Amino acid sequence: MIGLALVFLRAGGVARSFLFASCTALATGLLLVAVAMLRLPDRPREGLFNLVAEPGLRGGTTFATVLLVLPLLLMLYQVVRLGTATRERRLAALRLAGATPKEVRWLSAVEVGLSVTAGAAAGPLVYLALRALFGGQRLGTSYGTSGYGYARSTFALVPTSVAPSWWQTVALVAGVVAAGIVTGAMASRHVIASPLGVSRRQIRPAPRPWGLVPVGLGLVTAAAILSGQFGRGEASIMAAMLLVILGAIALAPWVAFRVGRLTAARTKRPARLVAAAHLLNDPRPAGRAAAAVGAIAVVSGGSAVMEADVFAGESARGFDPFFVSSFLLILTLLLLALLVTTSTLAIHAVESMIDRRRAMAGLVAAGTPVVVLRDSLRFEATLTALPLAFGGSVLGAVAVSAVDRSNSLVGLLIVLGQIVITILVTWLAIRVAVLAVTPWLGRATAPANLRTE
Amino acid sequence: MTEVLLAARALEKSYGRTQALRGVSLEVRLGEVLAVTGPSGSGKSTLLHCLCGIVRPEAGEVSYGGQRLEALNEEHRTRLRRREFGIVLQFGQLVPELTIEQNVALPLLLEGHDRPSTRTAARSWLEQFGALSVADALPGELSGGEAQRAAVARAMVAGPRVVFADEPTGSLDTLSGEALLSMMLTSARERGSSVVLVTHDNRVAAHADREVVLVDGSLSMSEVGT
Secondary structure, three states: OHHHHHHHHHHOOHHHHHHHHHHHHHHHHHHHHHHHHHHOOOOOOOEEOHHHHOHHHHHHHHHHHHHOHHHHHHHHHHHHHOOHHHHHHHHHHHHHOOOOHHHHHHHHHHHHHHHHHHHHHHHHHHHHHHHHHHEOEOHHHOEOOOOOOEOOOOOOOEOOOOOOOHHHHHHHHHHHHHHHHHHHHHHOOOEEEEOOEEEEOOOOOOOOOOOHHHHHHHHHHHHHHHOOOOOOOHHHHHHHHHHHHHHHHHHHHHHHHHHHHHHHHHOOOHHHHHHHHHHHHOHHHHHHHHHHHHHHHHHHHHHHHHHHHHHHHHOOOOOOHHHHHHHHHHHHHHHHHHHHHHHHHHHHHHHHHHHOHHHHHHHHHOOOOHHHHHHHHHHHHHHHHHHHHHHHHHHHHHHHHOOOOOOOHHHHHHHHHHHHHHHHHHHHHHHHHHHHHHHHHHHHOOHHHHOOO | OOOEEEEEEEEEEEEOOEEEEEEEEEEEEOOOEEEEEOOOOOOHHHHHHHHOOOOOOOEEEEEEOOEEHHHOOHHHHHHHHHHHEEEEOOOOOOOOOOOHHHHHHHHHHHOOOOHHHHHHHHHHHHHHOOOHHHOOOOHHHOOHHHHHHHHHHHHHOOOOOEEEEEOOOOOOOHHHHHHHHHHHHHHHHHHOOEEEEEOOOHHHHOOOOEEEEEEOOEEEEEEEOO
């Protein structure tokens, strides 16, 4: 059985295994950095960038580091689903050859598990690389009067005077492997392979807006912080933000469905109709691919309000490099997260093409220009991601406004400006993703795909 | 009288509002080739799927070797199919990522046999069906006829007592189909295996020992062949 699993692993393509392993290695590395941050004493024996050096800000920075893992997990989920149609065909053929459902599930788990384990095992190396690249500085090269040891470099982010203990590393690697395998199992939990093909366990109902529940809870928590019922402690603010972020992720398939239905009923353009109809019939994959956009937009909206609060007050008396460098770092991380999201959208586009290649090849054979199909891929991503970028930014801004806000016009302009930038960057990310997968479109629409077997 | 190997009693199965089987009863005897014929949509494939335990009927029963198939869980029915039955569908349904040799060896590998013996068995069956030259190829590289020969070899490799074939020559031209059918039936007869052959083609049905005709989910007649 292990031999068979290895054959399938090889057959799934080196790129797929590499993506699995890369996602888990990066996630493990980032989590190890977060653990190292938590192990820092109040006054570290090294120079670190202020967001890490100051105990009051460290919790938020650790939280943000852990949040960076979310887009990676969503990407992992997307990679697991890559080539679903081919995998389902394989599972059906295996069942026809006599494999029991348990054996098929085991083979699938091993297929994902081996790559994920390799990636998680490489995680400590990623952590060491991050530590070498972005490690703290010796105290002699740092400055500051507070005794916290601020580093001159914005990139002195990873503690070097402390490190995760061996058992923390082992537990974290094991946790990431387990999360990876669970993600793999979740990706195909609604599908059972029958020897005759693939049967859906159930006809899946349209997505419901359950994500509004955590969003509502998050906003209520933020309002409670404002009214003084909760302290303004980091934990309650982080809990509010986390609830809004999880809500935005959970709402993504529902948004995809609603926008798909609205567009399908109104549009006359073929590309938009193809995109909207696909969203209407199967909104979950597109929703999942764009979910990271919603999560990042929440953080972007929230950080915009904090920037507004700081800079509206600072503008009159000059900017403090402390805040400028901190917010520049946050913006850099947001851009990095959007880069991961672009990859997720590209992977979804490839998945969509692979799964529908016969239908797409049929459309082209019947005279549909390839450019219409390319535009339909772009519309599909746009129809889901842009509403999430806008909605997420507004939600993040509203949640943080309850705790920390500026009432000046400059502040409002900063918030609106960042929301517009988030939408524009998302739009750009979609264009890049579709551009990146255009070569696959030629393969997906090739006449060879019209063959039955 | 020849021993009855597989018996179906009053099978019923529907898909939504369409009733595919309406109280079908039949028997498959040891070593016989039984053709199930009928027009498109008459329930032939559904009957075959119920007989080999891929699909559970809504009413009625299928018994094989004293066991009622519908009483077994999916795990047990799959193991039974792996050990006792061979199944060939219209399109080979080979695992696209495995070579032809690996595909043919798969039922034995799943059964826990060692690699060298499964390899020998697979190559021997491929040779018997004239497909040894494509043993190292992937299914996507083969013609329809070659893929179907591999599928038949896979169905035969575990020494099944019953071979179920659903339009096995449906995707092939007349000559290739005739050759494949002849090889499959010769092998089955040599081993004493029974064959249930679903087809809408009278020329294919002519190879059977007995033929039953299905119309609108019911058996319309049963005739004894040559």
